[in-house]
Amino acid sequence: MFDFQQGGTILQKYLSILRNSPFFKGLADNEILSILHCVNATTISKKRDSYIFRAGDITEVMGIVVSGCVLIIQEDIWGHRNILSKCHAGDFFGEPYAASQRAVLNISVVADEDCEIILLNVKRLLITCPTACEHHQKLIRNLVSVLANKILILNDKITHVGKRTTRDKLLSYLSAESIRHSSLSFDIPFDRQQLADYLCIDRAAMSTEISKLQKEGFIKTNRNHFELQLSIIKKKNYTI
Structure with a gap:
């Protein structure tokens, strides 16, 4: 010291x-x-x-x-x-x-x-x-x-965890991060376990939902890097 x-x-x-x-x-x-x-x-x-x-x-x-x-x-x-x-x-x-x-x-x-x-x-x-x-x-x-x-910042967290489904929580968080970075492509500060702990969701369920979102064209991701496919979200009329 x-x-x-x-x-x-x-x-x-x-x-x-x-x-x-x-x-x-x-x-x-x-x-x-x-x-x-x-x-x-x-x-x-x-x-x-x-x-x-x-x-x-x-x-x-x-x-x-x-x-x-x-x-x-x-x-x-x-x-x-x-x-x-x-x-x-x-x-x-x-x-x-x-x-x-x-x-x-x-x-x-x-x-x-x-x-x-x-x-x-x-x-x-x-x-x-x-x-x-x-x-x-x-x-x-x-x-x-x-x-x-x-x-x-805590109000943002309450907004995310207050969503009803794992998908909604993920998209709410990713939307907020995109706005914070002023970009559809950004890094988040958490690894996958930390992200699950932050959003108060099960890691396995979250990983499954991330895979689904990638297959459906909502997002692209590699480790802690995410890219939102806004045209797909709008086309499917998905609101966050």
Whole structure:
């Protein structure tokens, strides 16, 4: 674990990622460094499949991914997994729980591959900054903006899983990804098992439906790459 307050040279390899993170939008490098000091930033390394946060824990810190990626998941006592989202470099997680007073996590965060995480004490953002830094308010506005965006992402997931059939859930998700990428051809962030967990469907049933959609000309796919055949969808009057 590295303490940012005791050494700054190591920050250089993180700054390009941090300045492109929505959490630090509009902030100069020196402001980012000042904020990291203000919120007692530390960094940790995690191996694939290891937990950063576990459901049932209480946390005062949020995390920013600076290398690798992590999954935000919910698991029941039988081991069934529901993927809520996937975070890559520059994305962050855990902020609602860190900002709430003694809130118990109902999600877990697990490394999807070897990763490095910066941990920030969010509560220090919600009190008067002891150094009266000018960029404190910018950071709070950024935090609110990202929280709002996460609500929209969860609303999208609710829309997909609320569909009645496996086919409807798949097409709803693929339609949303196509719109997000502004293209009929795009990569999704999940492998097949993760996609099934995200859409709350059985993987075998999903694979069968993907094969059917390919045979019927709705989609083309190779691993996590998809291409929607919009003319076929329109011809068959299929609504998503």
